[in-house]
Amino acid sequence: MLASIIAAGLAVGAVYALIGVTYNVMFATSRVMSFTAGQLGMLGGVFGSLFALRLGVPLLPAFVLSLAACAIVGIVTEFVAVRPVLKSLEQHLYVLSTLALALMIQQVTAIEWSTEPQPFPRVFGIGSGVFDEKFWLPVAACAAAIVALELLYRRTLVGRAFLAIAEDNFAARALGLPERNLRVASYALAGAIGGLAGFAGGELLLAFVANGALLNFYGFVPVALGGLGNNRGAVVGGFALGLFQQAANFLVGGIFSSVAVFVLFIVVLLAAPQGLFGAPATRRV
Amino acid sequence: MEAASGLAETAAPERPAPRADVWGQLAPLLLVFAAAALVPFVGNDYWVLIATRAAIYWLLVAALNLMVGFAGQLAIGYVALLALGAYTTSILAAGNVLPPVPALVALIAAGVVGAAFGVVVGLPALRLRTFYFAISTLGFATIVTQIALAWQSVTGGGIGLPGPELPAPFDTAAGFFWFCLGASALCTWMTFNLAHSRFGRALIAIRDADVAAEATGISKPRLLVTVFLFCGAAAAIAGGLFATLQTYITPDAFSFDLSVLFFIAILIGGRGSILGPMLGTIILTLLPEFAAPLAAWSTFLYAGLLLAIVLGMPGGIAAALDFKNRRPLESNRAIVPRPALLAGILPEASAPRPIRAEGVVLAFGGVRALDGVTLEVRPGQVHGLIGPNGSGKTTLLNVVSGYYRPQEGRVRLGDGELEPGDPRTRASRGIARTFQMPRIVGEASVIENVMIGGTVQGRASFPEAMLSLPRQRREEQDFRTAASRALQAVGLEALANVRADRLQHSELRFIEIARALMLRPAFLLLDEPAAGLSTEEIKRLSELIRQVSRRGAGVLLVEHHADLIFDVCDHVTVLNLGRVLAEGTPAEIRVHKEVVSAYLGG
Numbered sequence: 010m011l012a013s014i015i016a017a018g019l020a021v022g023a024v025y026a027l028i029g030v031t032y033n034v035m036f037a038t039s040r041v042m043s044f045t046a047g048q049l050g051m052l053g054g055v056f057g058s059l060f061a062l063r064l065g066v067p068l069l070p071a072f073v074l075s076l077a078a079c080a081i082v083g084i085v086t087e088f089v090a091v092r093p094v095l096k097s098l099e100q101h102l103y104v105l106s107t108l109a110l111a112l113m114i115q116q117v118t119a120i121e122w123s124t125e126p127q128p129f130p131r132v133f134g135i136g137s138g139v140f141d142e143k144f145w146l147p148v149a150a151c152a153a154a155i156v157a158l159e160l161l162y163r164r165t166l167v168g169r170a171f172l173a174i175a176e177d178n179f180a181a182r183a184l185g186l187p188e189r190n191l192r193v194a195s196y197a198l199a200g201a202i203g204g205l206a207g208f209a210g211g212e213l214l215l216a217f218v219a220n221g222a223l224l225n226f227y228g229f230v231p232v233a234l235g236g237l238g239n240n241r242g243a244v245v246g247g248f249a250l251g252l253f254q255q256a257a258n259f260l261v262g263g264i265f266s267s268v269a270v271f272v273l274f275i276v277v278l279l280a281a282p283q284g285l286f287g288a289p290a291t292r293r294v
Numbered sequence: 295m296e297a298a299s300g301l302a303e304t305a306a307p308e309r310p311a312p313r314a315d316v317w318g319q320l321a322p323l324l325l326v327f328a329a330a331a332l333v334p335f336v337g338n339d340y341w342v343l344i345a346t347r348a349a350i351y352w353l354l355v356a357a358l359n360l361m362v363g364f365a366g367q368l369a370i371g372y373v374a375l376l377a378l379g380a381y382t383t384s385i386l387a388a389g390n391v392l393p394p395v396p397a398l399v400a401l402i403a404a405g406v407v408g409a410a411f412g413v414v415v416g417l418p419a420l421r422l423r424t425f426y427f428a429i430s431t432l433g434f435a436t437i438v439t440q441i442a443l444a445w446q447s448v449t450g451g452g453i454g455l456p457g458p459e460l461p462a463p464f465d466t467a468a469g470f471f472w473f474c475l476g477a478s479a480l481c482t483w484m485t486f487n488l489a490h491s492r493f494g495r496a497l498i499a500i501r502d503a504d505v506a507a508e509a510t511g512i513s514k515p516r517l518l519v520t521v522f523l524f525c526g527a528a529a530a531i532a533g534g535l536f537a538t539l540q541t542y543i544t545p546d547a548f549s550f551d552l553s554v555l556f557f558i559a560i561l562i563g564g565r566g567s568i569l570g571p572m573l574g575t576i577i578l579t580l581l582p583e584f585a586a587p588l589a590a591w592s593t594f595l596y597a598g599l600l601l602a603i604v605l606g607m608p609g610g611i612a613a614a615l616d617f618k619n620r621r622p623l624e625s626n627r628a629i630v631p632r633p634a635l636l637a638g639i640l641p642e643a644s645a646p647r648p649i650r651a652e653g654v655v656l657a658f659g660g661v662r663a664l665d666g667v668t669l670e671v672r673p674g675q676v677h678g679l680i681g682p683n684g685s686g687k688t689t690l691l692n693v694v695s696g697y698y699r700p701q702e703g704r705v706r707l708g709d710g711e712l713e714p715g716d717p718r719t720r721a722s723r724g725i726a727r728t729f730q731m732p733r734i735v736g737e738a739s740v741i742e743n744v745m746i747g748g749t750v751q752g753r754a755s756f757p758e759a760m761l762s763l764p765r766q767r768r769e770e771q772d773f774r775t776a777a778s779r780a781l782q783a784v785g786l787e788a789l790a791n792v793r794a795d796r797l798q799h800s801e802l803r804f805i806e807i808a809r810a811l812m813l814r815p816a817f818l819l820l821d822e823p824a825a826g827l828s829t830e831e832i833k834r835l836s837e838l839i840r841q842v843s844r845r846g847a848g849v850l851l852v853e854h855h856a857d858l859i860f861d862v863c864d865h866v867t868v869l870n871l872g873r874v875l876a877e878g879t880p881a882e883i884r885v886h887k888e889v890v891s892a893y894l895g896g
Contacts, residue, residue, distance in 0.1 A: 109598070
């Protein structure tokens with residue numbers, strides 16, 4: 010039993026962590042928390058199932074197509090819901106614009122795809138029991154994504170440019186960095202990461218439209234706990250959340266486990282509004 | 295110039311304070327309610343059903359409007375409270391847990407439970423930033439339906455339970471409709487009263503100028519908790535009526551789509567308006583009925599509308615209907631303060647207690663922004679604070695007004711110590727301030743902005759304001775009179791009813807001074823009031839400042855304009871690198887060697 014709690018906990022934790030990273034990657038270049046992050050995770054599963062099962066595309070191209078489709082959704086987010094409201098960041102209009110876009114994505118999926126969970130294909134067909142691929146695949150995807158992101162940020166010029174913009178937008182623009190293009194690129198990247206989360210977690214969460222709202226919340230919890238923009242915090246928070254949730258699931262039952270997660274979220278945030286690893290608030294006056 | 299100053303000298307005859315145009319704003323609301331009341335006579339049962347639904351939704355939205363539209367708290371999961379109210383009423387009326395009670399009693403009990411949970415749902419807003427709060431209300435909405443699903447013995451789980459039946463004469467379709475309409479009309483009236491009270495203005499101040507709100511003594515936690523109680527109660531009662539309308543409730547009835555409807559109705563309507571969200575609620579309720587094939591797409595439509603509103607028309611319906619503020623303003627207008635009118639505003643003699651900052655030390659990281667500064671501001675004097683950029687002038691002002699807590703040293707008022715790090719306590723001690731960047735509520739009118747300054751002097755309680763009792767009405771008129779006097783004194787009375795965001799920068803500075811004057815301050819702290827003003831305006835400002843001090847108030851003036859400082863100050867302190875470089879009369883400072891080399895130049 011313990012083994013299955015850990016396996017399932019790490020698996021969903023990895024998905025939550027990846028959605029948390031999706032939030033962070035979008036936030037880094039735009040200072041915007043987007044409600045589309047969870048929807049991207051949902052879309053990763055739906056596109057995977059759509060390409061591989063409904064359209065019969067072989068798995069590898071289906072995977073690439075899913076990620077590309079999610080990246081496009083990410084770019085659309087930037088153009089439709091982020092760019093127009095960036096000027097009035099202070100008024101928090103982005104909360105409304107990204108919420109509106111997320112609802113539209115969700116409604117289109119519900120009508121054009123299905124409101125019921127749809128099957129997701131076996132990817133490799135390796136492993137069984139607690140070592141089934143549906144448990145280790147998300148963890149592997151999460152690890153791969155984190156390593157790739159670190160390499161991108163530390164080793165490549167584009168990655169450093171991302172960091173520069175995240176650190177100080179004005180200074181980066183003064184240095185002549187193409188801030189807009191980099192922002193679009195980061196939204197595409199975030200889209201792909203969200204899609205990866207959904208695809209890798211597809212066998213576990215299925216291609217289900219309700220995952221969007223669910224991942225919006227559960228993906229945000231690690232970000233809130235780990236501190237905005239802190240990817241390591243998000244990964245640690247994601248796994249911790251996954252394990253906590255699965256343990257609560259086993260101990261007190263499915264529905265009250267979400268109550269437990271919610272209570273934990275609120276209590277931790279009220280105690281440490283900046284998250285456990287976050288930076289203190291900036292000056293107001 | 296001559297003419298202008300001549301005008302300033304004559305004490306212009308005081309105009310009577312303009313009355314608030316209450317009926318003008320109430321009329322459209324009454325019209326909508328009157329038209330709605332006729333629905334049972336002209337429509338069939340189906341239309342009565344739709345109208346009942348709209349009335350119930352509006353009962354909830356009218357209250358939620360205070361939280362979302364006025365206070366700007368993005369509570370997107372408010373369906374949770376609708377569900378809570380529906381279940382509480384149904385369970386109490388059916389007697390699942392306790393002996394059954396009459397439906398109307400159950401409804402009132404639901405209101406009480408809803409008020410309590412309204413606070414629980416809202417509480418995170420006191421600590422968390424917008425997106426965090428939005429997500430937490432979202433989480434709450436999911437959890438309530440999950441609990442309703444799981445707690446089968448009480449809620450009936452997925453099978454649900456019957457809603458309460460109201461007694462005669464409310465048991466017919468038309469009777470029930472009029473009952474709901476009456477309830478929502480009552481709720482509208484209450485929110486209307488609140489919106490036009492110091493509480494409504496304080497909510498808007500929290501939304502758009504929270505820093506300035508603190509300086510005027512508005513306590514965000516207290517105010518918001520009161521509003522949460524009100525919203526929770528209204529939403530839960532709406533839930534009880536919703537259960538009656540549905541006749542049978544299951545968790546499915548409380549989908550997130552409903553939350554979206556409530557939330558979006560307010561934003562489409564426009565923040566800080568009542569008519570707008572009301573029309574928004576009606577439109578969103580009717581929209582799927584007019585276009586049956588679109589019913590499945592209703593959420594998509596709502597979301598699309600929201601996106602269109604956010605991107606294209608952030609003011610919503612209310613802004614589209616705001617014809618008054620389309621009229622162009624006079625382009626060539628001058629601010630002509632009438633300092634003589636200050637006599638009617640400032641108390642003749644204030645208590646002769648100075649503000650003393652003693653040995654104040656404040657470091658940001660390794661930078662000692664203030665390094666042991668001592669300074670005294672005496673009543674009746676203008677105290678100038680000058681120094682190069684980064685010398686700690688504004689930081690000191692922020693310590694005095696409570697925004698920063700000094701690491702060492704203290705600030706005293708007379709013999710008592712001012713609470714360090716608590717800006718909300720300053721207003722009630724008669725200490726008012728302005729800001730380097732004017733912090734104004736752009737969407738409120740100029741006079742409302744000024745009235746915000748008097749918030750702490752209000753005595754009428756929240757319930758009194760809600761019911762518009764005599765003391766509240768008297769007080770409101772007093773606020774308006776005082777604000778209009780303050781506006782005349784700074785020379786902006788002609789713009790009293792204009793939206794503040796249409797004004798020029800220099801005018802905003804004078805609004806801030808008028809807002810500060812509302813406190814009848816014993817001390818006025820001005821942070822670079824002359825920045826961005828023309829030479830002419832600076833002259834008038836300096837006369838205004840001088841007259842404020844002659845009325846007995848102490849003024850602390852942070853400024854870069856040496857002319858203004860030497861013209862108006864009785865005493866000057868020069869800061870450099872967080873320390874006092876020199877102090878004395880303007881004449882002494884002007885020739886002080888180090889000051890000249892460090893700052894003044896020459």
